[in-house]
Amino acid sequence: MFRSYYLFCALFVWISLAVGDSKKQIVFNSIECSLRNNVFSKSECQLYSRLALNVFVTIGDQKAADKMVAVCEVDLFNNGHKKVTRIKNLRLEFCQLKKHTETRSLQGIYYLALRRAAVNFPEKCPFQKNTTYSVNRLHIDWKEAPQYLPEANYTFRGKIYANNQLGLEVKLSGGFYEIANYSEYKKPLL
Template sequence: MKYSFWIYVFYIFECVRSEERNYRIVVQKITTSNVDNDIFEKVDVELFQINNRSYLDGSVVFKQPGSDMMVNSVLDFWRPNKQHMRVFDVRFSLCSFFEESHKNKFFNNYSKAIKKFATKEFKCPFEANVTYGVKKLYFDERDFPTFVPLGKFRSKFEYYLNEDVWATFSAQGQIISWN
């Protein structure tokens, strides 16, 4: 009896998870700035659209090994009525980001996407002269709640080493209606 109950619960959750979302996450622009050439050999980021989905290819090569990196991450959201909401503004260790699971659903989805589309495992300490990258990274709407409000967003990731900013990545986009 208990066994059939859990099969039923699993079936319900699987149907909800696979339910089509009525929105699409569209990334329209990605920029890099403050790239420290003493730390990076190479930083490449390319955004492209295929079949109404945003994809990202990106790679970095460090000049020296690194493990004491910190990240400040901010996500701002504007509803269609121009109401602004700061979704989060957090600072964390880059190494712990890849090594731990996250209570924050957004960070959990982001970490999962990076790991899924990585060309090499993101693991600390990061090695020098090794390409760490992602190919065709995208966010699957099924990993997010069934309801997400429509609007525009801006995310910013500032990477620090010894309290000095060594790279900034910003993304702008919107949540659009999708049927």
């Protein structure tokens, strides 16, 4: 009886200490969206918290989107280094979002986060006209982010194409930091 009690107490203390440890987390500082064509009739981008964001887009009334692709670029500014690391041509196929496998790569991390946050995305294309699609509370969990990467600031730029036309540009800035007070960063900004 005493042995199981002490094992339970030891497990509880270990979990409490592990939860309190700081972990490297992807943090968002700002987000900007701008329409570039009449493919989308409306867009809204906002930070939900420092760890999550929301994006709402409405497909225009002219034509359904048979193909939707994001072409992204990330600039990493490592702390203590002057050199910028640039990752170009990350392609995210929104029509294949539900089918894509969970690979252990930067692109796999994006797909996993998008799949969790995509609220009303179709199983396959087309994205219907006059319909608002949302990405709600998109976040990348610390368990998915490679903890061995150095802390860095980043700028993420994405161009979203629908029917081979540039419809939306998204610019996101933030960092990959070790944070000790997770609950403070998780609080809604609204």
